[in-house]
Amino acid sequence: MELFISGIGGQGVQLAGKVLALAAVAEGRHVMLSGDYGGHMRGGSSVGTVVVGPGPLRALPVLPSAGSAIAMHNQYWENVGGRLRPGSLILAEASIAPALPGMEGHRLVQVPATAIATEMGARMAAGMVLLGAYAAMTGIVAVDSLVAAMKEQIPVYRRQHIEANERAIRAGADALPALGAPFDLDGAPLREAV
Amino acid sequence: MELFISGIGGQGVQLAGKVLALAAVAEGRHVMLSGDYGGHMRGGSSVGTVVVGPGPLRALPVLPSAGSAIAMHNQYWENVGGRLRPGSLILAEASIAPALPGMEGHRLVQVPATAIATEMGARMAAGMVLLGAYAAMTGIVAVDSLVAAMKEQIPVYRRQHIEANERAIRAGADALPALGAPFDLDGAPLREAV
Amino acid sequence: MSLTLFEGSEAIAEAAIAAGLRFYAGYPMSPATELLEHLARKLPASGGTCINAATEIEGVNMAMGAAAAGFRAATGSCGQGLALMQEAIAESALNETPLVVFNMARNQQDYFQATRGGGWGDYRTIALAPKDLPEAVELTQLAFHLADLYRVPVIVLGDNLLARTQVSVDVGRRDFGPLPPKDWQLDGTSGGSGKSRQIWTWGAGKHNTPGPGPSVHWARIAEKFDRIAETEMRWEEGFVEDAETVVVAFGTGGKFVEHVVHDLRGQGHRIGFFRPVTLWPFPGEALERATANARRVLVFELNAGQMIDDVRLNVRDRRIVRPIGGVSFDSSGLNLGPLMDATVIRQRILDTLEGATL
Amino acid sequence: MSLTLFEGSEAIAEAAIAAGLRFYAGYPMSPATELLEHLARKLPASGGTCINAATEIEGVNMAMGAAAAGFRAATGSCGQGLALMQEAIAESALNETPLVVFNMARNQQDYFQATRGGGWGDYRTIALAPKDLPEAVELTQLAFHLADLYRVPVIVLGDNLLARTQVSVDVGRRDFGPLPPKDWQLDGTSGGSGKSRQIWTWGAGKHNTPGPGPSVHWARIAEKFDRIAETEMRWEEGFVEDAETVVVAFGTGGKFVEHVVHDLRGQGHRIGFFRPVTLWPFPGEALERATANARRVLVFELNAGQMIDDVRLNVRDRRIVRPIGGVSFDSSGLNLGPLMDATVIRQRILDTLEGATL
Amino acid sequence: MRTVTRGTLVIAEDRCKGCELCIAACPPNVLTMSRTGNRLGYLYPELKPGCTGCTACQQVCPDFVFEVFKFEDPVLFDTPPEGARPCP
Amino acid sequence: MRTVTRGTLVIAEDRCKGCELCIAACPPNVLTMSRTGNRLGYLYPELKPGCTGCTACQQVCPDFVFEVFKFEDPVLFDTPPEGARPCP
Amino acid sequence: MTLIDTRQPPEQASRKVADYKPSLLQSEEHGLCPGCGEPVAIRVVLEVIEELGLAQNNIAVLGHGCYGGFIMLLDVDSTLCLHGRAPATATGIKRMRPDTAVWTLQGDGDMVNEGLAEILHATARGENITCILLNNGVFGDTGGQMTAASVIGQRTKNSIDGRTADDHGYPIAIAELVASLQGSAYVARCSVHNAASIAQTRRCVRKAFQRQTEGQGLSLVEILTMCPTGWFVAPEAGTDYLMESLGKTYPLGEIKDRAAAPAATAE
Amino acid sequence: MTLIDTRQPPEQASRKVADYKPSLLQSEEHGLCPGCGEPVAIRVVLEVIEELGLAQNNIAVLGHGCYGGFIMLLDVDSTLCLHGRAPATATGIKRMRPDTAVWTLQGDGDMVNEGLAEILHATARGENITCILLNNGVFGDTGGQMTAASVIGQRTKNSIDGRTADDHGYPIAIAELVASLQGSAYVARCSVHNAASIAQTRRCVRKAFQRQTEGQGLSLVEILTMCPTGWFVAPEAGTDYLMESLGKTYPLGEIKDRAAAPAATAE
Numbered sequence A, B: 001m002e003l004f005i006s007g008i009g010g011q012g013v014q015l016a017g018k019v020l021a022l023a024a025v026a027e028g029r030h031v032m033l034s035g036d037y038g039g040h041m042r043g044g045s046s047v048g049t050v051v052v053g054p055g056p057l058r059a060l061p062v063l064p065s066a067g068s069a070i071a072m073h074n075q076y077w078e079n080v081g082g083r084l085r086p087g088s089l090i091l092a093e094a095s096i097a098p099a100l101p102g103m104e105g106h107r108l109v110q111v112p113a114t115a116i117a118t119e120m121g122a123r124m125a126a127g128m129v130l131l132g133a134y135a136a137m138t139g140i141v142a143v144d145s146l147v148a149a150m151k152e153q154i155p156v157y158r159r160q161h162i163e164a165n166e167r168a169i170r171a172g173a174d175a176l177p178a179l180g181a182p183f184d185l186d187g188a189p190l191r192e193a194v
Numbered sequence C, D: 001m002s003l004t005l006f007e008g009s010e011a012i013a014e015a016a017i018a019a020g021l022r023f024y025a026g027y028p029m030s031p032a033t034e035l036l037e038h039l040a041r042k043l044p045a046s047g048g049t050c051i052n053a054a055t056e057i058e059g060v061n062m063a064m065g066a067a068a069a070g071f072r073a074a075t076g077s078c079g080q081g082l083a084l085m086q087e088a089i090a091e092s093a094l095n096e097t098p099l100v101v102f103n104m105a106r107n108q109q110d111y112f113q114a115t116r117g118g119g120w121g122d123y124r125t126i127a128l129a130p131k132d133l134p135e136a137v138e139l140t141q142l143a144f145h146l147a148d149l150y151r152v153p154v155i156v157l158g159d160n161l162l163a164r165t166q167v168s169v170d171v172g173r174r175d176f177g178p179l180p181p182k183d184w185q186l187d188g189t190s191g192g193s194g195k196s197r198q199i200w201t202w203g204a205g206k207h208n209t210p211g212p213g214p215s216v217h218w219a220r221i222a223e224k225f226d227r228i229a230e231t232e233m234r235w236e237e238g239f240v241e242d243a244e245t246v247v248v249a250f251g252t253g254g255k256f257v258e259h260v261v262h263d264l265r266g267q268g269h270r271i272g273f274f275r276p277v278t279l280w281p282f283p284g285e286a287l288e289r290a291t292a293n294a295r296r297v298l299v300f301e302l303n304a305g306q307m308i309d310d311v312r313l314n315v316r317d318r319r320i321v322r323p324i325g326g327v328s329f330d331s332s333g334l335n336l337g338p339l340m341d342a343t344v345i346r347q348r349i350l351d352t353l354e355g356a357t358l
Numbered sequence E, F: 001m002r003t004v005t006r007g008t009l010v011i012a013e014d015r016c017k018g019c020e021l022c023i024a025a026c027p028p029n030v031l032t033m034s035r036t037g038n039r040l041g042y043l044y045p046e047l048k049p050g051c052t053g054c055t056a057c058q059q060v061c062p063d064f065v066f067e068v069f070k071f072e073d074p075v076l077f078d079t080p081p082e083g084a085r086p087c088p
Numbered sequence G, H: 001m002t003l004i005d006t007r008q009p010p011e012q013a014s015r016k017v018a019d020y021k022p023s024l025l026q027s028e029e030h031g032l033c034p035g036c037g038e039p040v041a042i043r044v045v046l047e048v049i050e051e052l053g054l055a056q057n058n059i060a061v062l063g064h065g066c067y068g069g070f071i072m073l074l075d076v077d078s079t080l081c082l083h084g085r086a087p088a089t090a091t092g093i094k095r096m097r098p099d100t101a102v103w104t105l106q107g108d109g110d111m112v113n114e115g116l117a118e119i120l121h122a123t124a125r126g127e128n129i130t131c132i133l134l135n136n137g138v139f140g141d142t143g144g145q146m147t148a149a150s151v152i153g154q155r156t157k158n159s160i161d162g163r164t165a166d167d168h169g170y171p172i173a174i175a176e177l178v179a180s181l182q183g184s185a186y187v188a189r190c191s192v193h194n195a196a197s198i199a200q201t202r203r204c205v206r207k208a209f210q211r212q213t214e215g216q217g218l219s220l221v222e223i224l225t226m227c228p229t230g231w232f233v234a235p236e237a238g239t240d241y242l243m244e245s246l247g248k249t250y251p252l253g254e255i256k257d258r259a260a261a262p263a264a265t266a267e
């Protein structure tokens, strides 16, 4: 299974990718994670790529195509949208979803992630909401694995955010019924995970 | 015409080579001069090679053979002796001449250079005596050219030696009658000066 | 096998430590900085030493010192930093201190540097170019083994993608067999014995234990490199038996090419790939065999044409050799640019096949 | 023509000054020390500047600065010193400052360094290897011309014999034709104009006058080097038309080979010689033509085999290519050793001809 | 309260990176950080009455955000003057 | 005159490079340079009576030319003693 | 709260007393981090160059560091040279163009790590150039690693709990080393942590360039600058952290001033 | 004149009080010039190493210079490293072998020119090594050119009438620079121009090694040595010339001594 996470610097794209990757590794899967971002500045393009498979991966670090994506922002989306295979799953932050071009032939799921996160008083945790929703919808990793991975990843001096992040992940997963049917990644026109 | 000058460090081999070369250039000839000596220390091997020709030279800086030599010391002579073509002219400091091996087939001329120089109170000028004798015997450069070249070459802070050197050169040249007939370098089995 | 998710640099750091690395001295330069950072955290924990060298030149000479003392030692940087290390890399070849140098290159422009060096004297550096992280873990450990086996410098040539991609990988120790004892190492104990040890490029030895002197010493080293050239070639190839077209690429580029060639085979193209794993010694004979039935050889490298010399040297007259890579950077000048992309590579290959019967 | 007796280094210094050298910064290292000493005496007298740089790295960067300011500038050393300069030589290629670097090498082991460098990025250095002093005077002046013409680094590769042999030679100025104006030079006057100048490897330009950025800038430079490769090849050859054996050698070695081949021709051997004058660009096509009728190509170089790669690259399948040189030093490690000798070369050639019909 | 105001600013708020150096630097303490982010999401300074036109903010700002003006005649603010925005 | 001599030397004269540092270093001034050269043509030091065995010469000599001995009992020289060479 | 409209110039009669940027910058946009002190220092240098009438008679030589990005913005003839080598490159330029003001811009990583030899040798030779050091005690550009100028106790990426002498040795106070060499004409250490220190920086930079014009030898102004990113502190905490860390070890002030030549204009 | 027979040991009862060479030299024969001070200094160092019982517990790191020839003679584990880099190479060795006495031998060209950065950085880090500098103010090995340590007025191959500040700048007093850095434990400047100065050199070298054993940090002993060849003076004039030139600019004496650790044997 391959996933692109797309957003802008400062939204937590790379963290989300890392958490998903760690969760998958913890579950015994083989994982590749690559990040593409322009420097340390806010506001630039930020893309994370996660590949998960049952055995050794042959995936390229610059993935030519994928079957699913998380869209946190519409800016820079072109980098990612064009590389989705037909019938891909796209989880999009609801506020920007309408601005995403080229959604035909894909399954677009709008997640009010920012709203949910803001409601919980943790506006920056929108990425975690999306991650929870993605895990729940695809079953690629257990939600508890995500939570554990998030805890492992957060550095000591950011410990105060752990609890909010956990709630965000779970809230995203809990939103599943509202978002629609689960998505069978393998059902997508997906070759062996190269 | 090619000449090897062979001796040990401290005897003035390199100076002699340089003076002959400068004299030849002053007379409009093309010249190549190379020196081979092991560091700055006294007592090591010192060989100077001088090639003079009427036009541009094709001589190699490590000369495979030559038709004449000046021997100032018998130590390290092998380096040079083996590279002399049959019938070469060898001007040797008289005191070491008997110790030179392989003189058959060559014309060996013994010059009491050290004796002449010591007599003049300038023991270190033996090389200049040999040079004067060589010039007179071969006619390769005029003795006056040698003197002028020597003056040009001696550094300012050694000015005091100029006079003794001049006398040494002329004494060497003056010894010609005692040393025997002039030597026709071109008569030696000498190819075009390559 | 125990998998852990590592950033490329971190996995290489772990692999080096597993291989017995005891000393590292590095200087920051993107994208080699992280290797230094990981080792600075991890190496002391395993009883080793990691120094933030004040310059690349300091770093490489420190590592040479540690190697001379008999310990596995390394340094690292990327192209410019390695440029500054050329004198020392040559020295390590000529004074026979086993030294591992990581080049986490910004791109693929350091092929000449890795294979021909820019130091002085007749020396070579074994250059290992992994295609991905699992191979990098293997080759990192092999690098230390080969360095000790032959007493030579070994370069591990990675790139930006390798350094920064995160992969689940097993970094456990690999075993490459026994090694000769380091009876040459400087341990300080043989002073006054009349047989004290010496590490010196000139190979002149000591008064009591004279060496052969520079000419013979260097000629022997040249012979050693000839031996290495014969025995240490490594490569990977696929679908070459009946391939009309063979695509040659190294490092990460080789992985991309492999991927594309797989695809094209699936679509019926008679195409194969060849990837030198050791850039030096270049697996020339293997390439000759691999291209024996081919009509054309394509070379994909992200530079203006460096490895292509080695390909041409080894592919005989009949085959056409054609470059399909090029200079490729992003605007920061630090990252592999638009050409390191499977779609682009695929297109470039197809373009060269146009009009050809496959 | 006015002849003066010069030591090799002195003649090269004079030639450089005649060519308009205005700035030299060097650091002593045998046998390049004398070049520095002569320039330190002579350059100021002609209105130039010569600095005893504190290190080779300082020296080369000073020279790059002087070149950036628009003046003919050079530095020099031998192999190890040049190893330290690799970063800067590459930089001068990539930021397009015309820089001349003298390598008064200890031997012939710096061929790879001169032709493949050890810097970073896709760059080349024009490398001129004179066979003797008259040619060195010519090529020294040409070096400055080519550096300005193409805005590239040019290496003049001499050796111990060239530097230290004294020859009567004419060092007068040679004319190689017109050059483009240095409208890129930093003269400090365009500040505040909105069009101030920039010399920078990344090629990104200024805000008001943007450059193409690194990828395109470097690709353009690579194309420039391709152009140079096509137009600036220089070589010398003799007796090749009907030669069964062609001996290839460079620099002083080429002079020795030429001498020996003359001799052997005189004795009826069907033998010729080929000497690349530009080591890069290597005159490959010319070599191909020169060996078109040959059966074997012998390569004489005083190293473990470096130029032979370029020979093999350009000599087609049918010809046998065989090395007849080798590592050769005296015990000081500084001087060309016993192999640079006409008698030895002659013997080695004859040995390879044994049993062959000539 | 009426505040004597001798100077004023143009603030290129979209260039601000929210470092708050200007806030600390302003002698009369008339700069305050906004509550919402700019284009890049950074909070940026806003000006209250009382600026002296001393240029301290302009001097310390790493992002060249300020242009500083001095009024020919001091201006007195007691109510939001024309053109001033109410606090959001 | 009889000179009390407490020490003596072995001088490896062929290793001497004639720098004369020992001459200046010798406190009792009992070293003097030879008149003829050694194997390499250098003049070398010779020892007159009166050495104290202080080792100064050995310390300053760059060429490791000296071995220094102290007599168990001081020796008195007034004529050339056995083994001493006359001044050439 | 009453807020003034700051989106356009005031309607009231007024005159502009300070512009966004110095006129020798081509643009205000740069990529440096929030709270970075380097742009502030660069502003000062450019303004001094203009004040002294050197705008059309100066050449800048930049090292490698965050400030290097300003190569695209500086409206003066400039080169970005190799890491650490700016004083050498500047020497080559200055010797060829002795009447042009030649100045270098380096960080502490560039000058004190990679370029230690070059700055000291240029000083010893008495090269008549002006060197500006932006000292933030870290390699900012590569992510905040410790440099040879990081002070004891300072946070860096490899010393998150503060540099210790036991693990990493002691910092090098480059200004004092340069001042101790005879070839230096003027050495000062300044800072940009507040408006007053910036004003003082301006005075020192001006003197430094004047000493060059007078031909007195090498002048160095070390400017302590904030690097909150590299120190892992909040941008607004940068100035305080600067003075608590680098500021404590490296005292501000003029360290050396070779008496101006009589002909020179008095300061 | 009465001359003593010095061709063999005396017949009279006597004991040998001084040997040709230190026992840590494999041979007395070396290729250095007449009147060179370097072999004298090397003797002192080797004798101290033996005295301190470090003969079988030390590693020497030699630079490039005339003294480099001693790599073939030193009977201690040794390496001749790259020009200028001895303190870096020694750092690598010492860190791996902390209980071994590691020392470097460099000339002024090696240390103050090519290796300025390495010695200063090693000092700043407080590397626990002993550095011996043989300072003759010239590159002896390449024929006597000026170094960064040649003093004003000194004759060298490129300053036959004496170095001038105008043409070549000022010398660098490396011992003072090293002493000024916090990582140095012991710094002294000595000379070998006469027996008394040699004795003093011995005392300083001993302390330098002791500081290493005590783990106090970097110790440096700069030893002024004669190079009559490089100065173009007669060998016998070398000692006087040394003290008139280098000796005047570089005062002899201990420059720094970090108090010995309590446990250490008192000097």
Ligand SMILES: Cc1ncc(C[n+]2csc(CCOP(=O)(O)OP(=O)(O)O)c2C)c(N)n1
Pocket (backbone or CB within 6 Å): C027, C028, C029, C030, C056, C080, C081, C084, G038, G063, G064, G065, G066, G067, G083, G106, G107, G108, G109, G110, G111, G134, G136, G138, G139, G140, G141, G142, G147, G227
């Ligand atoms: C030879 C070389 N080594 C390393 C680098 C990587 N590098 C680029 S910028 C930099 C740090 C510079 O730090 P500093 O000069 O302190 O400036 P800052 O980034 O803190 O402003 C380094 C190490 C390089 N460009 N060249």
Ligand SMILES: Cc1ncc(C[n+]2csc(CCOP(=O)(O)OP(=O)(O)O)c2C)c(N)n1
Pocket (backbone or CB within 6 Å): D027, D028, D029, D030, D056, D080, D081, D084, H038, H063, H064, H065, H066, H067, H083, H106, H107, H108, H109, H110, H111, H134, H136, H138, H139, H140, H141, H142, H147, H227
């Ligand atoms: C990189 C490099 N540059 C230059 C040299 C040439 N070189 C050899 S010895 C030497 C001089 C050393 O002088 P110093 O250290 O003062 O020692 P001395 O010869 O005076 O004893 C130099 C420059 C070298 N070996 N390596």
Ligand code: SF4
Pocket (backbone or CB within 6 Å): E007, E008, E009, E025, E026, E027, E028, E029, E030, E031, E047, E050, E051, E052, E053, E054, E055, E056, E057, E058, E068
């Ligand atoms: S100009 Fe002075 S008073 Fe006005 S806002 Fe800026 S710092 Fe405050």
Ligand code: SF4
Pocket (backbone or CB within 6 Å): E015, E016, E017, E018, E019, E020, E021, E022, E023, E044, E045, E060, E061, E062, E063, E064, E065, G035
């Ligand atoms: S100093 Fe500049 S960048 Fe920082 S908050 Fe103020 S306006 Fe914004």
Ligand code: SF4
Pocket (backbone or CB within 6 Å): F007, F008, F009, F025, F026, F027, F028, F029, F030, F031, F050, F051, F052, F053, F054, F055, F056, F057, F058, F068
């Ligand atoms: S031991 Fe002392 S007294 Fe005897 S010769 Fe030597 S210096 Fe003179």
Ligand code: SF4
Pocket (backbone or CB within 6 Å): F015, F016, F017, F018, F019, F020, F021, F022, F023, F044, F045, F060, F061, F062, F063, F064, F065, H035
């Ligand atoms: S000090 Fe030594 S080398 Fe010099 S003259 Fe005396 S014995 Fe000879």
